[in-house]
C-alpha cells in the first residue's frame with residue numbers, strides 16, 4: 001500500500017484521498033526553528049515503499065523548499081518512488097519571456113520539481129502557450145481537466161444560464177462544459193496590461209441570451225479577481241441580474257474574494273484544490289484513478 005504524506009494535513013483533499021486511494025498516512029514531524037529554518041523528520045519507515053506527496057503550491061516561495069527537503073529525505077531513506085499530487089500547479093503563467101531578461105520561472109520550476117519526484121499529477125495547470133506539461137516537465141506529468149466537476153455543479157444547480165468565458169484561452173473549457181450541460185455560451189476578449197490591469201470585452205449578447213438574466217463566469221484561476229470583475233461589469237451592463245462564478249482554482253490574492261462578492265457575484269464556487277472559505281467542488285474523484293495509474297506505470301517500468 002502506498003504512503004500518503006503532506007506537510008499540511010489540513011489540506012481539504014488530504015482526507016478524501018486517504019480514504020479513497022487506499023493509502024497509509026505517512027507520519028512526519030515538521031516545524032520551524034526560531035530562525036525560520038525547517039525541521040523535518042520522517043517517522044514512518046519508507047524503505048521500499050511508494051510515497052505520494054499531496055502539496056499545496058500556492059505561495060510556493062515559502063512552501064517549495066520544505067517540499068524539496070521532504071522528497072529528497074524520502075529518497076535518502078530508501079523510498080521506491082516519490083510522486084507529487086499538486087492540485088494547483090504554481091509558476092505556470094510566466095510561460096515565456098514577455099520582456100527580455102525575464103526569468104522563465106515556469107521552466108525553471110518544472111526543472112526543479114522534475115529532479116525531486118518520479119511523477120506529477122495536477123489539475124488545469126494553465127497550459128496556455130505550452131500545450132503539454134511534457135514540454136517543461138521531464139518526469140511523467142498528468143494534467144487533469146477540472147471540467148467534469150464543474151459540469152456536475154452546474155447540472156445539480158439545474159438553472160438555465162449563459163456560460164461566459166472571459167478570454168480566448170477559456171474557450172477550451174467553456175465550450176466543452178456548455179456542450180455537456182446543454183447551455184449557451186459566449187467567450188470574451190481580454191487585454192492584460194498589468195497584474196491588476198485587464199480589460200474584458202464580451203461579444204454582442206443576443207436577446208435570447210439576455211432573457212436568461214442568469215450567467216455563470218467560468219475560468220481556470222481567480223487570482224487578483226480583476227478578470228472576473230471586468231466580466232461582471234460587462235454582464236451587469238448587459239442586464240444580467242444573477243451572476244455566479246465557477247473556477248477551478250481560487251487563489252484569491254489579497255481581498256479578491258471580498259471584492260468579487262461586493263461586485264455582486266451571487267455564488268462564488270471553486271474547487272478544493274486550495275484551502276479557503278469559498279464553497280467548494282470536490283476534485284478527489286478526478287484524482288484517484290490517475291494516481292493508481294501512475295503507480296501501475298511505475299510498477300510496469302520497474303518490471304514488477
Ligand SMILES: O=P(O)(O)OC[C@H]1O[C@H](OP(=O)(O)OP(=O)(O)O)[C@H](O)[C@@H]1O
Nearest residue numbers: 093128192219221222223224225226227
Ligand atoms: O484574477 P486575475 O488576476 O485576473 O487572474 C486570473 C486570470 O489570469 C489567467 O489568465 P492570464 O491573464 O494570465 O492569461 P494569459 O495566459 O493569456 O496571460 C487566468 O486564466 C485567469 O483568466
